[in-house]
Amino acid sequence: MKKILLIVALTTLSSLSFGLEDFYKSADDFFKTYVIDGKVNYKAVKMNERVINDLVDHLGTSAYSEEEEKAYLINVYNIFVIYQVIENYGEIKQPTDLIDFFTGKNLVLNNELTSLDYIENEILRKKYNDPRIHFALVCGAKGCPPITNFAYTPDKLDEQLEAQTKAGLNRDGFVYEENGTNYISQIFEWFQGDFGKNKHDVIEYINKYRDEPLPTNNKVRYYPYDWNLNETNAPIQKKMNQFAFSTIAPKQDSIVNNNSDSNIESVPTVTEKEIPNDKDESETNLQTFTAGSLLKYKQMDFTTFNTIYTETQSNWLGNDFNGYRGTFTTHLLQYTVGITKNRRLNLGVDLNFSGSARNSNEDFAGTFRAFSFQNNDSTRFGLSAVGIRLRAQPFQAVKDFTIQSTFMVPTIKHPEGFTDPAGENSLGWANWDRYTWWNQFFYTKTFSKFQLFAEIDLWFRFKKNANQIGHVDIPLNVFFSYFPTNKITLYAMTQHVPRLTNNISPQDPTINDWVVPMNYTASGLGFKYNFTPQLNIELLYTNFWRGVNSGLGNTFNLGLKFLTK
Numbered sequence: 001m002k003k004i005l006l007i008v009a010l011t012t013l014s015s016l017s018f019g020l021e022d023f024y025k026s027a028d029d030f031f032k033t034y035v036i037d038g039k040v041n042y043k044a045v046k047m048n049e050r051v052i053n054d055l056v057d058h059l060g061t062s063a064y065s066e067e068e069e070k071a072y073l074i075n076v077y078n079i080f081v082i083y084q085v086i087e088n089y090g091e092i093k094q095p096t097d098l099i100d101f102f103t104g105k106n107l108v109l110n111n112e113l114t115s116l117d118y119i120e121n122e123i124l125r126k127k128y129n130d131p132r133i134h135f136a137l138v139c140g141a142k143g144c145p146p147i148t149n150f151a152y153t154p155d156k157l158d159e160q161l162e163a164q165t166k167a168g169l170n171r172d173g174f175v176y177e178e179n180g181t182n183y184i185s186q187i188f189e190w191f192q193g194d195f196g197k198n199k200h201d202v203i204e205y206i207n208k209y210r211d212e213p214l215p216t217n218n219k220v221r222y223y224p225y226d227w228n229l230n231e232t233n234a235p236i237q238k239k240m241n242q243f244a245f246s247t248i249a250p251k252q253d254s255i256v257n258n259n260s261d262s263n264i265e266s267v268p269t270v271t272e273k274e275i276p277n278d279k280d281e282s283e284t285n286l287q288t289f290t291a292g293s294l295l296k297y298k299q300m301d302f303t304t305f306n307t308i309y310t311e312t313q314s315n316w317l318g319n320d321f322n323g324y325r326g327t328f329t330t331h332l333l334q335y336t337v338g339i340t341k342n343r344r345l346n347l348g349v350d351l352n353f354s355g356s357a358r359n360s361n362e363d364f365a366g367t368f369r370a371f372s373f374q375n376n377d378s379t380r381f382g383l384s385a386v387g388i389r390l391r392a393q394p395f396q397a398v399k400d401f402t403i404q405s406t407f408m409v410p411t412i413k414h415p416e417g418f419t420d421p422a423g424e425n426s427l428g429w430a431n432w433d434r435y436t437w438w439n440q441f442f443y444t445k446t447f448s449k450f451q452l453f454a455e456i457d458l459w460f461r462f463k464k465n466a467n468q469i470g471h472v473d474i475p476l477n478v479f480f481s482y483f484p485t486n487k488i489t490l491y492a493m494t495q496h497v498p499r500l501t502n503n504i505s506p507q508d509p510t511i512n513d514w515v516v517p518m519n520y521t522a523s524g525l526g527f528k529y530n531f532t533p534q535l536n537i538e539l540l541y542t543n544f545w546r547g548v549n550s551g552l553g554n555t556f557n558l559g560l561k562f563l564t565k
Contacts, residue, residue: 020064037146041233059076070124070130074152077124094228094229095229096227120133136152141226183222203220290453290479292440293444294344298338302334307332310325332352333352335349344396346390348390348406350387354385381430382412391403403440404440406440407437407438416431453479453480454479459474474499478495490525491525494523497520518550519549523545537559541555
């Protein structure tokens with residue numbers, strides 16, 4: 001609704017032709033008032049919200065020339081970052097708490113909706129190829145270079161960028177040398193191509209601006225980015241003057257210097273060396289977290305995913321079977337930890353508890369027999385397999401693509417069931433009695449409030465003895481998610497699984513061809529809710545609506561995930 005009102009307001013005001021000179025003056029006044037020592041007093045801006053709203057209301061209404069574009073858009077970017085923080089002040093601790101903070105088309109520029117990412121990557125970086133822009137654009141986080149307390153102007157832009165780059169690269173803690181290692185911001189990792197071909201080029205670029213150059217023969221390490229808000233409670237410097245282009249003076253309610261009647265909670269401005277350490281202060285966004293997401297160094301993921309699959313019909317060798325109810329339960333417990341400081345490798349352990357029950361009728365109440373935790377010819381339960389898992393990002397330049405490999409071994413006696421000739425100790429099905437090697441290939445793409453997640457698997461089941469058959473399942477999965485709020489996720493999924501079987505007739509050594517004896521297709525709808533930024537619950541229903549040589553049933557899934565900081 002706010003976007004609609006903003007567009008209407010801009011359209012109404014477009015004929016008033018506010019000059020850019022007024023914009024630069026008002027923007028400069030804003031930065032001088034609310035930026036202290038490279039940080040923003042967001043609380044003060046929030047208390048006098050009209051000042052930022054007036055600026056945003058006029059963004060994009062003034063025509064700007066090619067010569068002015070670079071300076072103008074740097075100011076637009078920084079103002080709109082502050083505006084989005086203020087719009088969500090008190091609800092977020094860092095910009096990345098909002099899924100679409102950088103990618104959402106929430107900004108009106110030239111009466112068209114655009115995003116911060118588009119301004120930075122598609123206009124400023126692509127068009128001007130000036131690495132100094134990275135020290136002028138401030139993303140609202142502590143890990144960014146300090147924000148200036150002035151507006152950038154076309155006539156002084158080169159001088160301002162040069163000074164800001166020098167100030168940023170000489171600021172305590174932003175780049176530094178310690179014990180034979182050069183520690184530099186992840187900005188130089190994410191945008192390395194803007195500074196050179198390799199780390200050596202990056203250090204050379206940094207040293208052009210450093211008062212004390214970094215040793216060129218040192219190791220180079222990117223310290224973790226701090227995404228916490230670049231906020232300060234230091235007293236604002238002055239009252240905000242009336243905007244040059246505004247016909248109504250902004251409210252001055254409670255916004256004063258540190259006089260005795262100020263009601264802004266302030267603390268002394270302190271300049272301290274903020275040496276980054278091995279601890280990554282940035283938060284993982286749980287809402288966009290998928291099976292392919294990588295954890296930070298020493299961050300842990302505790303997940304349990306519980307599935308009830310129940311069927312009353314199946315197909316085998318062209319024949320349909322019904323008049324029974326088969327139920328299979330899986331309780332997967334997973335522990336995962338980040339083991340590298342570049343966030344590209346995770347290690348995990350899986351515990352798979354399985355159960356089953358079979359009834360001679362279709363009564364739905366028979367489903368609950370799978371939770372009897374007994375082991376006989378019609379019900380089964382136990383720790384059926386344990387596994388070790390490795391998740392990796394193989395290509396640093398392709399952050400949306402990850403792979404995962406899990407090797408599992410059966411841990412229960414007669415997991416595929418056992419028929420006792422005497423009929424006294426027969427056992428039902430629990431799990432495959434095979435060594436399982438599960439390889440998953442993930443691709444994730446997030447678009448503002450939407451996310452596409454695709455997964456292709458190679459699931460090998462190696463036979464343990466000559467009488468068994470080797471399997472290769474190739475599940476193909478697609479998930480499409482929508483984020484209506486910061487806590488709620490709605491998604492739809494579909495899965496198709498063909499199975500290749502090798503040596504389908506072990507007794508006949510002449511038959512050793514790969515065939516496709518079964519396949520099935522399932523689709524479903526899911527829901528996730530974030531109780532906290534670290535804990536969520538997931539519900540998923542799927543329907544197996546077609547299959548060959550497979551069961552035709554439904555699954556009911558319940559998942560819980562907890563991520564440590």
